[in-house]
Amino acid sequence: MAGESKPKTAKMKDVADLAGVSIKTVSRVLNNEPHVQDKLRNKVKDAVAKLEYVPSQSARSLRGNKSYNINLLCHASDSSYINAIQFGAVIACQKLGYQLSISLLEDLHNHSFDEIKAELEQLTHQHRPDGIMLVAPYAGNRMIAFALKELGIDVVRIGPVDLTADGILVEIDDYNASIELTKHLIDLGHKRIAFVRGLENQRATHVRFEGFSMAMNAAGLTVDPELVVPGSFDFSSGMTAGQTLLAHANPPTAVFASNDDMAAGLVTAATMAGVSVPGDLSVVGYDDSAVATRMRPELTTIHQPLHELGEVAIENLIDSFQHKRTGSSRRVVLDHNFVLRDTTAAPKNK
Amino acid sequence: MAGESKPKTAKMKDVADLAGVSIKTVSRVLNNEPHVQDKLRNKVKDAVAKLEYVPSQSARSLRGNKSYNINLLCHASDSSYINAIQFGAVIACQKLGYQLSISLLEDLHNHSFDEIKAELEQLTHQHRPDGIMLVAPYAGNRMIAFALKELGIDVVRIGPVDLTADGILVEIDDYNASIELTKHLIDLGHKRIAFVRGLENQRATHVRFEGFSMAMNAAGLTVDPELVVPGSFDFSSGMTAGQTLLAHANPPTAVFASNDDMAAGLVTAATMAGVSVPGDLSVVGYDDSAVATRMRPELTTIHQPLHELGEVAIENLIDSFQHKRTGSSRRVVLDHNFVLRDTTAAPKNK
DNA sequence: GAGAATTTTGACAAGGTTGTCAATATAGGA
DNA sequence: TCCTATATTGACAACCTTGTCAAAATTCTC
Numbered sequence: 001m002a003g004e005s006k007p008k009t010a011k012m013k014d015v016a017d018l019a020g021v022s023i024k025t026v027s028r029v030l031n032n033e034p035h036v037q038d039k040l041r042n043k044v045k046d047a048v049a050k051l052e053y054v055p056s057q058s059a060r061s062l063r064g065n066k067s068y069n070i071n072l073l074c075h076a077s078d079s080s081y082i083n084a085i086q087f088g089a090v091i092a093c094q095k096l097g098y099q100l101s102i103s104l105l106e107d108l109h110n111h112s113f114d115e116i117k118a119e120l121e122q123l124t125h126q127h128r129p130d131g132i133m134l135v136a137p138y139a140g141n142r143m144i145a146f147a148l149k150e151l152g153i154d155v156v157r158i159g160p161v162d163l164t165a166d167g168i169l170v171e172i173d174d175y176n177a178s179i180e181l182t183k184h185l186i187d188l189g190h191k192r193i194a195f196v197r198g199l200e201n202q203r204a205t206h207v208r209f210e211g212f213s214m215a216m217n218a219a220g221l222t223v224d225p226e227l228v229v230p231g232s233f234d235f236s237s238g239m240t241a242g243q244t245l246l247a248h249a250n251p252p253t254a255v256f257a258s259n260d261d262m263a264a265g266l267v268t269a270a271t272m273a274g275v276s277v278p279g280d281l282s283v284v285g286y287d288d289s290a291v292a293t294r295m296r297p298e299l300t301t302i303h304q305p306l307h308e309l310g311e312v313a314i315e316n317l318i319d320s321f322q323h324k325r326t327g328s329s330r331r332v333v334l335d336h337n338f339v340l341r342d343t344t345a346a347p348k349n350k
Numbered sequence: 351m352a353g354e355s356k357p358k359t360a361k362m363k364d365v366a367d368l369a370g371v372s373i374k375t376v377s378r379v380l381n382n383e384p385h386v387q388d389k390l391r392n393k394v395k396d397a398v399a400k401l402e403y404v405p406s407q408s409a410r411s412l413r414g415n416k417s418y419n420i421n422l423l424c425h426a427s428d429s430s431y432i433n434a435i436q437f438g439a440v441i442a443c444q445k446l447g448y449q450l451s452i453s454l455l456e457d458l459h460n461h462s463f464d465e466i467k468a469e470l471e472q473l474t475h476q477h478r479p480d481g482i483m484l485v486a487p488y489a490g491n492r493m494i495a496f497a498l499k500e501l502g503i504d505v506v507r508i509g510p511v512d513l514t515a516d517g518i519l520v521e522i523d524d525y526n527a528s529i530e531l532t533k534h535l536i537d538l539g540h541k542r543i544a545f546v547r548g549l550e551n552q553r554a555t556h557v558r559f560e561g562f563s564m565a566m567n568a569a570g571l572t573v574d575p576e577l578v579v580p581g582s583f584d585f586s587s588g589m590t591a592g593q594t595l596l597a598h599a600n601p602p603t604a605v606f607a608s609n610d611d612m613a614a615g616l617v618t619a620a621t622m623a624g625v626s627v628p629g630d631l632s633v634v635g636y637d638d639s640a641v642a643t644r645m646r647p648e649l650t651t652i653h654q655p656l657h658e659l660g661e662v663a664i665e666n667l668i669d670s671f672q673h674k675r676t677g678s679s680r681r682v683v684l685d686h687n688f689v690l691r692d693t694t695a696a697p698k699n700k
Numbered sequence: 701g702a703g704a705a706t707t708t709t710g711a712c713a714a715g716g717t718t719g720t721c722a723a724t725a726t727a728g729g730a
Numbered sequence: 731t732c733c734t735a736t737a738t739t740g741a742c743a744a745c746c747t748t749g750t751c752a753a754a755a756t757t758c759t760c
Contacts, residue, residue, distance in 0.1 A: 009475075011716060022740045027718060035738055054475035058411035059716035062745050067408065068477070069451070076437060078430050078640050087426060090454050099477050101419070101451040104440050125359070125404035127418070127449050235644050268646055290428050291644070294585050296618055361746060372710040377748060385708055409746035412715050 010051040019047040030055060069099045070314060071129035073144075075137050076104055077234075080290040081259075081306065082135050085158060088310025089133060096318050101127070105138065117147040124153055131317045135159065136233075140203040156317040158309050160203045166329040168320060170313040172336040174204060177302045178211025178256075180338050181284050184300070185254045186219045188346045190282060194227035194252035196241040196262050202233075208258045208286065227252050231262045238265025246273050246281075253281065253347035260285035260292050263299055267343060278345035288339055297342030305334050360401035369397040380405060419449045420664060421479035423494075425487050426454055427584075430640040431609075431656065432485050435508060438660025439483060446668050451477070455488065467497035474503055481667045485509065486583075490553040506667040508659050510553045516679040518670060520663040522686040524554060527652045528561025528606075530688050531634050534650070535604045536569045538696045540632060544577035544602035546591040546612050552583075558608045558636065577602050581612050588615025596623050596631075603631065603697040610635035610642050613649055617693060628695035638689055647692030655684050 016023040021040055028036050029044040036044075047053070061067050070093055072086060086100070093100040103123055108116055124132070131154040138144050139157040145167065148155050156168040185193055195212050198205040209228075216223050229244050231237040238257055242265060245252055257263035263285030267277050275281050277297060285292060288303035312332055320328055366373040371390055378386050379394040386394075397403070411417050420443055422436060436450070443450040453473055458466055474482070481504040488494050489507040495517060498505050506518040535543050545562050548555040559578075566573050579594050581587040588607055592615060595602055607613035613635030617627050625631050627647060635642060638653035662682055670678055 013716080023716090024718080024740055025738090028739090031718085037738070040739090052471075052475075056412070056716050057477050058408050058417065059745090060718080061408035062406070062412050062715090062747085063717045063719080065745075069449075074440075078433050078437075080428050080430070080433075083428050083430075083433055086452065087428075087454070090424075090452050094454060097476070099419075099451045099453075101449045102436065102440050103449075104437070104444060121402070125402075126447070127407050264644065268644070272646060294614065294618070294641070296622060363746085373746090374710055374748080375708090378709090381748085387708070390709090406746050409715095410748080412717085412745090413747045413749085415715080 009056075010053045012053070012055070014051055015044065015047045015053050018051065019043040067128050067130050068097065069101055069127060069129045070131045070133060070317065071124070071127070072100060072102050072133045072135070073105050073123075073138055074102055074135070075107070079136075079261075081287055081304075084289070084306035085135055085310040085313075088307035088312075089314045090310075091307070092311040092314035092318075096315070098130070098314075098318060100314075101129070108138075108141070108144070113143050113147065116143050117150065120144065120147050121151055124148075124151060130154070130321060131156065133158070133313055133317065136204070137199060137202055140201070154317060154321045156313045156320075158313050160207045162203060168313070168316050168329070169331040170309055170316065170334070171331070172302075172304055172309075172334050174207040175211045175214075177286075177336045177338075178208045179215040181286070181302055182212045182215035182256060183219075184338065184340075184344065185256065185282060185284065186215065186221065188254075188282065188344060190252075190254040190347050191221055192224065192227065192250070192252045192254070193221070194229065194245050194255040195223070196229055196231040196238065196255060196257040196266065198231055198233040198258045198262070200230075205258060208256075212256050231258065233259050233261060235261045235265040235268075238262030239269040240265075242266035242269030243273070246270065246275055251281075254344070255281065255283050257283060257285050260287045260289045260299060260301055263301070263343070264291045264295050267295060267297075267299070278343050280348065282344040282347070284344060288337075292339075292341070300341045300344040301339050303337040303339045305336070308334055360403040362403070362405070365394065365397045365401055365403050368401065369393040417478050417480050418447065419451055419477060419479045420481045420483060420667065421474070421477070422450055422452050422483045422485070423455050423473075423488055424452055424485070425457070429486075429611075431637055434639065434656035435485055435660040435663075438657035438662075439664045440660075441657070442661040442664035442668075446665070448480070448664070448668060450664075451479070458488075458491070458494070463493050463497065466493050467500065470494065470497050471501055474498075474501060480504070480671060481506065483508070483663055483667065486554070487549060487552055490551065504667060504671045506663045506670075508663050510557045512553060518663070518666050518679070519681040520659055520666065520684070521681070522652075522654055522659075522684050524557040525561045525564075527636075527686045527688075528558040529565040531636070531652055532562045532565035532606060533569075534688065534690075534694065535606065535632060535634065536565065536571065538604070538632065538694060540602075540604040540697050541571055542574065542577065542600070542602045542604070543571070544579065544595050544605040545573070546579055546581045546588065546605060546607040546616065548581055548583040548608045548612070550580075555608060558606075562606050581608065583609050583611060585611045585615040585618075588612030589619040590615075592616035592619030593623070596620065596625055601631075604694070605631065605633050607633060607635050610637045610639045610649060610651055613651070613693070614641045614645050617645060617647075617649070628693050630698065632694040632697070634694060638687075642689075642691070650691045650694040651689050653687040653689045655686070658684055 012023045012026050016026045026044050029041050090100045134157045139159045140161050158170050160171050160174045229241045231241050257266050263283050270277050270281050285299045285301040288301045292299040292301050362373045362376050366376045376394050379391050440450045484507045489509045490511050508520050510521050510524045579591045581591050607616050613633050617633050620627050620631050635649045635651040638651045642649040642651050
């Protein structure tokens with residue numbers, strides 16, 4: 001009960017001796033392998049419990065050429081979107097006996113393929129993760145995915161990636177979610193609807209705009225190119241977009257911002273300019289991240305099951321390489337939800 | 351350039367053969383050990399470069415009984431405070447050849463010491479990190495720190511911890527920062543100043559309140575117990591606190607919220623109640639986290655160098671066990687800044 | 701220039717696990 | 731009952747690095 005002076009950890013040999021079997025049998029029991037009598041199996045389990053034995057990860061790694069480690073490749077940014085996904089990923093890893101580690105990747109803009117590959121090789125050779133998880137803004141980067149494939153590392157990507165992409169993909173149906181969101185605005189009676197794009201190197205930007213356009217067209221509305229403004233998925237670009245749109249000679253009555261952070265910036269810009277939301281301007285976001293319920297009015301948006309995306313991603317990744325299906329392709333699509341809150345209303349002068 | 355069918359990784363033996371030396375010499379060069387001629391040293395380095403050799407982490411771990419892994423113990427929450435610290439920690443780890451992994455700890459409320467220790471033993475035995483980093487809300491938990499100490503694991507804690515605590519501590523001077531912040535309100539002319547506490551099991555709550563009280567007393571002002579309200583460091587508890595305070599028969603003219611999230615909730619509650627900030631009510635927060643500049647008006651607060659806290663924490667932790675100073679105690683205090691923004695002004699009816 | 705002191709180098713073992721393969725025990729078939 | 735087929739078990743090597751210690755090479759001292 002007092003200080004244990006020798007926190008000497010038991011090893012497999014000790015368990016074997018206590019159970020009166022060979023270490024190989026202990027190994028078999030621990031890895032749930034067949035060919036062990038129930039009687040011995042129980043003896044071993046008792047010994048394991050008694051000695052509080054935990055296998056040495058490094059020895060297993062060395063012998064089995066596995067690291068029991070999944071690496072999450074992140075960009076340096078404070079994003080509650082990624083935070084939530086990370087959370088789900090950690091849960092799944094812990095459940096499956098893996099460990100989630102975080103690595104930061106420099107900005108890879110205008111880097112050549114070879115440079116990117118070298119960078120990734122450096123990063124992965126260091127700790128040799130069994131798999132890598134890619135989220136925005138890297139999930140949609142073809143060069144990264146390709147480089148990792150060449151390096152023989154299993155990858156799971158979260159979010160909308162090229163339709164032709166292979167590997168493991170976990171996402172929601174961005175296209176239809178965007179249509180839903182746009183329809184909501186149209187159903188309220190809006191006709192001049194603006195769109196704030198995200199980073200152009202992310203497929204999310206394009207898919208969401210595509211859904212938006214299709215919904216507009218289907219309703220017989222045209223997309224005014226002047227009401228399509230750039231953004232970079234962050235708060236301040238949303239503010240800028242808002243200022244641009246409100247300064248327009250014939251401003252929109254509603255805006256589709258392609259994520260919540262930009263929607264928040266937009267609402268802030270509107271409010272500061274004396275434009276009331278949703279009275280004078282309706283705004284929708286995308287993600288349902290933390291900011292959506294912290295701003296006022298609260299944001300109408302698409303809810304992405306972020307924790308679940310993270311969990312499912314890890315589960316599929318691990319399942320894939322545990323069954324030696326390395327290189328296999330699968331695409332998992334999770335459900336989204338339209339969340340009606342307070343930033344949308346019918347336009348005034350209809 | 352095409353697909354490398356054999357991504358066969360070189361091992362130390364290969365380097366040794368190419369350089370014409372023994373593997374031990376290669377080992378020495380790689381670990382910057384003395385007793386190698388410059389000539390051989392260069393030969394080895396060339397061979398390493400040519401073969402793109404990277405040592406096997408698992409073999410090193412097994413032999414050296416190190417994991418080159420630091421574990422960050424987190425609570426399940428979406429906190430940009432922790433996010434920023436994590437960021438700094440990853441940077442430092444990457445720089446020093448370590449890996450930062452994330453683990454989630456269940457809520458440990460009303461768990462006995464033995465239960466906590468068992469839980470931590472389970473967690474750490476799995477992957478045997480070389481060190482553990484503790485942040486809020488666990489940094490100040492005495493039982494966790496003590497259990498880890500008994501388990502023989504090096505720990506670094508971020509944030510205000512007991513004055514008598516040993517181990518490695520990295521923090522800012524919360525006491526004096528709180529005094530500064532309070533003085534600012536007092537200097538503006540405020541007399542009825544409220545205080546929103548954080549979680550009671552965190553030392554930050556107590557230190558900040560202590561600073562607040564001292565500053566009030568020093569200025570000859572009394573702290574009205576009715577204006578000291580509870581909180582839990584999150585947005586919604588800030589809103590609740592705001593509602594409570596505004597409903598008071600004799601409401602305060604200023605509020606010290608013990609972190610930014612609560613300050614944001616408070617400002618939101620005030621705005622919704624038609625109380626203008628800073629016109630009718632001044633508000634200060636603490637941390638200078640992302641929300642501080644995304645809310646309107648922007649928040650007057652104390653800036654904590656979060657990235658730096660994370661970096662310095664990791665550096666000290668690694669330095670400590672690399673020099674076999676396991677168990678050594680040190681306390682690093684980083685600079686903070688008072689950040690004047692738009693949520694504070696002189697009271698109206700002075 | 702010979703012997704001692706020091707520096708440089710390498711052979712070998714050890715670290716804890718799992719894969720391979722052979723040995724043993726059990727079950728099945730004639 | 732004996733032989734074959736199958737299930738169970740264990741001995742040993744291998745994974746790749748680093749610590750130990752001894753051997754070899756170099757430098758120093760008188």
